[in-house]
Amino acid sequence: MNLALIPLLPAISFVILILIGRRLGKAAPLISLSALLGSLVLSIQLFLQITASHGHPVHASMVWLPMAEQSFRFGFLADPLSITMCLVVTVIGWMIMLYSTGYMTDDPRYSRFFAYLSLFFAAMLTLVLADHFVLLYIGWEVVGLCSYLLISFWFEKPSAAAAGKKAFLTTRVGDLGLLAAILLMAKFGGNLNFGNWETKAQALGHLTPLVAVLLFWGAAGKSAQFPLHVWLPDAMEGPTPVSALIHAATMVAAGVYLVARCMPLFLAEPSALMVVATLAAITSFFAATIACTQTDLKKILAYSTLSQLGFMMLGLASGSAVAGMFHLVTHAWFKALLFLGAGSVIHAMHHQDTTKMGGLLKKMPITGATFIIASVAMAGVPPLSGFWSKEEILISVGGHLPPLFLWVGLAVSLMTAFYITKTVIVTFFGECRDHHAHAHESPWTMAAPLLFLSVGAAFVGLLGSPFFEHSFQHFLAPEETGGHSSAPAWIQTVSVLIAATGIGLAFVRYQLGKQLLPERMRVRLRPIYQLIDNKYYIDEIYEKIFIRPVAALGRLSWDFDAGVVDAIVNGVGRLTQVLSECKRQFDEQIVDGFVNATAIWTGRAGQTVRLLQTGLVQNYLWLAAAGAVALFFLIRR
Amino acid sequence: MLIPTSHILVVSAGLFALGLFGALTRRNAVGILMSIELILNSANLNLIAFSRSWGTQQADLQVAVLIVIGIAAAGAVAGLALILAISRHRQTIQADEIKELKG
Amino acid sequence: MEFAAKIGFYGVAAATLAGAWFTVSARNLFRAALGLALALFGVAGLFLYMEAEFLAAVQLLVYVGAILTLMIFGIMLTHRIADPNLKKWNRQSGRAGIVSAVIGVGLSAIFLKASWNQSGADFPPVPVPFLGRAILTTQLLAFELLSLLLLGALVGSLYIARKEKRC
Numbered sequence: 001m002n003l004a005l006i007p008l009l010p011a012i013s014f015v016i017l018i019l020i021g022r023r024l025g026k027a028a029p030l031i032s033l034s035a036l037l038g039s040l041v042l043s044i045q046l047f048l049q050i051t052a053s054h055g056h057p058v059h060a061s062m063v064w065l066p067m068a069e070q071s072f073r074f075g076f077l078a079d080p081l082s083i084t085m086c087l088v089v090t091v092i093g094w095m096i097m098l099y100s101t102g103y104m105t106d107d108p109r110y111s112r113f114f115a116y117l118s119l120f121f122a123a124m125l126t127l128v129l130a131d132h133f134v135l136l137y138i139g140w141e142v143v144g145l146c147s148y149l150l151i152s153f154w155f156e157k158p159s160a161a162a163a164g165k166k167a168f169l170t171t172r173v174g175d176l177g178l179l180a181a182i183l184l185m186a187k188f189g190g191n192l193n194f195g196n197w198e199t200k201a202q203a204l205g206h207l208t209p210l211v212a213v214l215l216f217w218g219a220a221g222k223s224a225q226f227p228l229h230v231w232l233p234d235a236m237e238g239p240t241p242v243s244a245l246i247h248a249a250t251m252v253a254a255g256v257y258l259v260a261r262c263m264p265l266f267l268a269e270p271s272a273l274m275v276v277a278t279l280a281a282i283t284s285f286f287a288a289t290i291a292c293t294q295t296d297l298k299k300i301l302a303y304s305t306l307s308q309l310g311f312m313m314l315g316l317a318s319g320s321a322v323a324g325m326f327h328l329v330t331h332a333w334f335k336a337l338l339f340l341g342a343g344s345v346i347h348a349m350h351h352q353d354t355t356k357m358g359g360l361l362k363k364m365p366i367t368g369a370t371f372i373i374a375s376v377a378m379a380g381v382p383p384l385s386g387f388w389s390k391e392e393i394l395i396s397v398g399g400h401l402p403p404l405f406l407w408v409g410l411a412v413s414l415m416t417a418f419y420i421t422k423t424v425i426v427t428f429f430g431e432c433r434d435h436h437a438h439a440h441e442s443p444w445t446m447a448a449p450l451l452f453l454s455v456g457a458a459f460v461g462l463l464g465s466p467f468f469e470h471s472f473q474h475f476l477a478p479e480e481t482g483g484h485s486s487a488p489a490w491i492q493t494v495s496v497l498i499a500a501t502g503i504g505l506a507f508v509r510y511q512l513g514k515q516l517l518p519e520r521m522r523v524r525l526r527p528i529y530q531l532i533d534n535k536y537y538i539d540e541i542y543e544k545i546f547i548r549p550v551a552a553l554g555r556l557s558w559d560f561d562a563g564v565v566d567a568i569v570n571g572v573g574r575l576t577q578v579l580s581e582c583k584r585q586f587d588e589q590i591v592d593g594f595v596n597a598t599a600i601w602t603g604r605a606g607q608t609v610r611l612l613q614t615g616l617v618q619n620y621l622w623l624a625a626a627g628a629v630a631l632f633f634l635i636r637r
Numbered sequence: 638m639l640i641p642t643s644h645i646l647v648v649s650a651g652l653f654a655l656g657l658f659g660a661l662t663r664r665n666a667v668g669i670l671m672s673i674e675l676i677l678n679s680a681n682l683n684l685i686a687f688s689r690s691w692g693t694q695q696a697d698l699q700v701a702v703l704i705v706i707g708i709a710a711a712g713a714v715a716g717l718a719l720i721l722a723i724s725r726h727r728q729t730i731q732a733d734e735i736k737e738l739k740g
Numbered sequence: 741m742e743f744a745a746k747i748g749f750y751g752v753a754a755a756t757l758a759g760a761w762f763t764v765s766a767r768n769l770f771r772a773a774l775g776l777a778l779a780l781f782g783v784a785g786l787f788l789y790m791e792a793e794f795l796a797a798v799q800l801l802v803y804v805g806a807i808l809t810l811m812i813f814g815i816m817l818t819h820r821i822a823d824p825n826l827k828k829w830n831r832q833s834g835r836a837g838i839v840s841a842v843i844g845v846g847l848s849a850i851f852l853k854a855s856w857n858q859s860g861a862d863f864p865p866v867p868v869p870f871l872g873r874a875i876l877t878t879q880l881l882a883f884e885l886l887s888l889l890l891l892g893a894l895v896g897s898l899y900i901a902r903k904e905k906r907c
Contacts, residue, residue, distance in 0.1 A: 615736030618669070622661050622832055625839045632846070640749050640789065646851035648753040648786065652760050652779070654844025659764035661836035662829040667769055667814050671776045674807065675760050678783045681799075685790050690856055695866045696874040700882070702795050703875070706802050707886045711893035713807045717814040718897030724818040725903075733830045 003060045003076040006042050006086065006129060007139075009035040011122035014115050021111030028111035029101045032118045036097060039125060040090040047083050055080050055475065061131060077131030077194060080476050084325065085128040085257050088332045089250050091456075093121055095449035096249070099340050100241040102445035103347060113153060113239070120146035124250055128257060133182045133192040136258075140178065140222070143251050144171050150246060151238040160237040167231035174221010174228050178258075181214035197264030212265050212272035215258060216279075223255025223309045226283040230539055232306055236298040240343030243298060248305050248339050249332040256312045256328050260321040267319060277317035277401055281408045284310025286536060288415035292422070293533045297342045297352045300423050304378070305335055307412055314409060315393035318400040322473045326464050327389035329472075334374040334386060334457035340450055341371035344442045345427065354426045361428040363440065366447045368428045370454035375424045377457045379417035380499040385461025387499070392464060392473075394491050406491075410498055417502025425510040645686040652679035666720045666730040670713060677709045749789050756782025767828045769815050773808065780804050791865035 013035035021028045046058060061075025078086070097117055104113050123146060127139030145168075152164025186192055188207055189200045201208050219225070224232035235247050246252070259266065259276065266272050287306035294300045308331050315323035344367040345360060346352045361368035377384035380391075390413060398406045441447065464472035508514050515522070531537070614620075652675055659672025681702050688698035724730045759782055762775025780803045787796035875883050 613739060615739030616733055616830075617735075618661050618732055618830060618836075619832060622836055622839065625657060625661065625843065626835075629839055629842050629846075640746065642856040643851045643854070644749075644753075645786065645790070646856075647848045648756065650844050650847035650851060651757045652783075653847065654840045655757065655760040655764050657843060658836055658840035661840065662833040663764070664827060664830050665769055667811060667818065668764075668772055668828075670814075671763055671772060671811060674776065674803070675763060675779060678780065678803075681795075682783060682786060685787055685792050685795065688792075689790050696870045697878060699792060699795055699866060699871055700874050700879045702792075703798060703871075704879075704882055704886050706798060707890060710802055710807055711886075711889050713810055714893045714897045715900075717810055718901040720814055721817060721901040730818050 002042050002046065003058060003078055003129065006039045006046075006076075006090075007122045007125035009038045009042075010118040010120075010125065014118035014122060017111055017115035017118060021115050024111055026110070029097065029114050032114040033094070033097055033101075035118060036090060036094050036121055039121065040094055043083065043086045043090050046078050047087060050078065050080060050083055051475065059131060074130070074132035074135050074193075076129040078129060081257075081260060081321075081325065082128045084329065084476060085253075086125060088253075088329055089121070089124050089128065092249050092332055092336050092453070093124075093245060095453055096241050096245045096336060096340065099244075099343070099446050099449040100239075102443045103241050103343055104239065107239075109153070113150075116146055116149050116153070117245070120150070120246065120251070124254070127254055131194050133185065133194075137178065137182055140218075140254065141175065143246075143254065144168065144175065144222070147171070147235070147246050147251055150242040151235045153239055153242065154237070157237065163231075163234035163237040167235050170228055170231040171221045174218050176218075177214045177216075177221065178218025181211045181218060184211050184214070194261060197262075197268070201265055201268040208265065209269045209272045212262070212269050213275055215262050215265070216272065216276050219255030219258045219313075220279065221255070222258070223252050223313070224283075224306055225255070225279055225310060225313060226286065227279075227538075229283055229287065229306050230542060233299055233302045233535070236296075236302050240298065240339060240346055243302070244336045244339030244343065247302070249336040252305065252309055253312075253328045253332065256309065256316065256324055259313065259316045260325050263316070263319075263321040266316075273317050273319065276313060277405055280310045280313030280317055281405055282310075283307070284314060284412045285408050288412045288419070289532045290535050292415055292419045293529065295353060295355050297345065297354050297357075297423070297427065298339075300354070300419060301335070301338055301342055304338075304416065304420065307416065308335065308378075311390070311393060311409070311412060314401075314405060315396055318393070318396040318405075320392075320396040320400075322477050323389070323392045323396040325476055326392050326472060330377070330385040330389040330457075330461050330464075333453060333460050334377040337370060337374040337450065337453040337457045338378070340446070340453065341367050341374065344446055344450065345371075347442055347446070348440055354423060356433050357427045358430045359428070359432040364442070366441060366450060370450040371428065372424055373454045374457045375420045377461070378420050379503055380413055380495060381503075382496060383462065383465070383467075384458050385456075387495070388461035388465045391492055391495055394495055398491050410494065413495060414498045414502045417499045418506045421503045421506035422510050425506065429511065642686050642690050645682065649679040649682040649686070652676075652682065664731050664733055666723070666732050667717075669732060670716045670720070673716075674709060674713065677705060677712075681705055745789075749786075752782050752785040752789070756786065765828065770812070773812050773815060776811070777804060777808055780808065793865075794868050794871060 010032070013032045016031055017024070017028055024031070049058060050056065057077055057079035059075065059077050061073045061077075063072070064074050065072035097114070100113065100117065104110055107113060120143060123139045123142035125139075127136055127143060130136040130139060148164045148168040151167050152161045155161045155164070182192065184207060185200065185204070189204045189211070190196075191200075204211055217228075221228045232247060232252065236243055238247075266276065284307050287303045287310060291300050291303035291307060294303060308327070312324045312327045312331070315327055342352070344364065345357065348360075348364060348367075349357060361372075373384070377386040380387045382388075394406065394409050394413070397409050462468055464470055505516060509516050517525070534540075612623075656672045656675030656679060659675065660669050663669050663672060684698050684702050684705070688695045688702075720730050723735070727735070729735070756779050759775045759778030759780075763772050763779055764775075766772035766775055780799065784796045784799040784804075787793075787799060
């Protein structure tokens with residue numbers, strides 16, 4: 001029962017806010033905050049229950065469709081995996097919601113924003129707690145809807161409306177894969193409950209790789225993996241708390257969660273894992289390169305998110321669900337913090353162009369300090385959280401995948417350290433390059449979540465470190481031993497060195513202002529820079545390959561509609577018109593003729609009889625007398 | 638008496654015919670009322686004539702005459718009241734000028 | 741004596757009919773009322789000839805004394821009574837005359853042709869106490885109804901003829 005309450009509380013809050021939110025005004029967040037707080041407390045209680053019982057899952061199911069042999073059940077399942085997600089969503093979500101109360105203060109659709117957020121939490125918690133693919137799919141779709149609504153929350157801006165549309169349509173392409181996978185599983189795989197993966201894989205037989213790839217395709221849509229990644233950078237048009245919550249910490253992690261949930265299915269089919277690894281590596285690497293060239297604060301973070309999601313997928317592809325999930329958790333903390341810090345900066349500067357920032361650390365000490373902590377955590381400096389999860393992934397990749405993927409992972413780490421350091425330096429150090437701005441520290445509702453999240457960003461990783469005896473890994477997967485033994489021992493050292501190198505290079509380039517490459521080489525590399533700066537022209541390619549033909553097809557069917565279908569419809573309409581005209585003539589001439597003739601003759605008879613009615617009393621009396629005389633003669637005869 | 642009943646009846650018939658003619662033709666409403674009195678008188682005359690020829694219920698017939706006279710009085714009173722009301726209301730008592738009920 | 745009585749009867753009858761004619765045809769309504777008085781007197785005389793003295797007295801009292809006076813009041817109270825420009829008869833006088841004549845002549849012809857009980861003339865006249873007894877015994881209901889009718893006529897004419905305050 002408590003289990004079902006976790007998603008239900010935000011749902012109730014959504015209903016209240018969407019119905020009477022406008023009347024509540026500034027009190028609207030109180031409802032959504034308290035609802036989510038309820039979910040948070042329940043999640044913690046469940047978490048304690050599960051840890052106390054050594055990872056024994058809590059399961060609550062109900063009969064959905066009673067059928068003859070086997071009734072169709074579904075319900076909520078809280079095992080270590082889902083309760084981890086649940087905690088991430090509720091804790092970070094609560095912080096971001098608190099932050100939003102400050103960030104959205106001046107918005108005319110204040111309560112509407114919190115209604116959407118509540119709906120998002122209801123759907124997201126349903127998604128992670130579902131014990132059944134159909135329920136997961138419901139949450140999956142509603143989460144996508146919320147993403148659409150929140151990206152285009154400021155729909156007065158054409159770019160925001162377009163971005164929402166793009167996100168919705170692109171993720172829909174991915175959702176189609178998930179739906180296909182679910183249908184295949186329902187048809188051939190027995191049931192749709194989570195668990196019994198071996199039986200399911202056996203029942204699917206040779207369809208297993210197809211189902212696995214389709215599942216990953218769905219996950220790629222939601223987690224913005226290449227080639228469905230194009231929507232995430234555009235999604236930055238939405239309010240910054242939304243970017244932090246949905247497009248960095250929680251919703252985009254749903255794909256990672258899905259793959260981790262179905263891990264046994266992937267493990268049964270190594271070829272599927274290779275597909276995942278390849279796409280994840282491509283996403284991770286190219287997104288990192290793009291992030292290096294961007295100057296828009298939120299775009300940098302968006303591409304960084306892409307890259308990190310690819311990194312998580314890479315970890316999953318190496319066969320370790322724990323590694324991917326671990327990075328998901330730490331990433332949720334520091335990336336949410338980065339976005340909220342960026343939001344704080346944007347709130348103060350009223351723009352998000354890093355080339356016009358600088359020296360903000362003095363003006364916004366809390367924002368600056370927490371942003372730096374998050375950046376260092378992401379760059380992978382020990383002992384902050386990013387280091388531990390990244391190391392875990394690199395070790396797993398090095399142990400189970402071909403060496404190429406390890407090199408890609410290391411390159412991504414290098415670039416990550418580089419671009420995030422660059423961002424920090426450009427934004428918070430040096431001289432302010434825009435003297436019109438009057439930056440100031442944000443109110444406590446925005447500062448408090450920053451402080452709280454920075455603590456998490458710094459120390460959550462320790463839970464998975466040797467200092468805590470890898471308690472996170474043991475909680476999540478007691479049976480998984482981890483790749484420590486088989487991985488090359490040098491990885492740990494190298495990853496620290498690489499983080500240091502990236503930070504150093506960025507420091508030299510942007511703080512000291514020295515060029516890293518000789519002039520000749522920079523000229524030579526100019527086209528590549530252009531290519532990366534334009535995001536590899538992927539949007540343009542999609543425009544040419546998919547959007548134009550579809551639009552042309554649409555126009556063609558429109559022409560068909562207008563030319564042929566409408567002509568038939570109009571012809572039928574014209575025929576009906578002619579027929580009705582004939583019928584009208586018949587009606588008017590013949591039927592009405594009879595009716596009118598009756599009326600006319602009645603009228604004439606009335607006119608005649610009317611003459612008797614003179615209104616003169618004496619006339620009537622005369623008639624009576626004359627009548628008596630006539631009667632007398634009649635009777636006499 | 639030697640006067641034959643039929644002669645009295647003829648006088649009453651003459652009274653009736655004249656009264657009817659007046660009721661049909663007088664334009665003035667009071668004139669019509671007076672003509673109706675003539676008709677009633679002719680009826681009274683008849684009653685008396687018959688009471689004399691059939692002597693058995695002479696008294697009853699004479700009482701009937703009394704009652705007719707009473708009714709005539711009531712009619713005259715009501716009719717004159719109506720005429721008065723009409724004349725006050727429409728400034729005329731010419732019967733052929735009152736024809737609201739013409740169809 | 742009998743001859744004189746007969747002459748007297750026919751004279752009274754002729755006066756009655758003449759008065760009736762005058763009532764019907766006089767242009768001046770006041771004169772018509774005088775004609776009516778003559779006719780009523782004539783009828784009372786005829787009643788005397790038929791030995792109904794009490795009824796003759798009642799005729800004089802009620803008709804001449806009450807109704808005729810009422811008529812003259814009515815004539816005085818309404819307008820344009822003596823206007824000589826007004827036509828005395830309406831437009832249907834022609835056919836009305838024909839119908840009336842047919843009825844009068846027809847009735848007279850029937851009355852003259854029929855064989856009446858002539859011996860009835862021998863009955864003795866009814867004494868007045870008989871009438872009073874009949875009114876209060878056999879004819880009581882009719883008498884009471886008449887009194888009700890008179891009361892109704894009294895109240896009703898007061899209501900109808902009263903001056904309306906609105907006008």
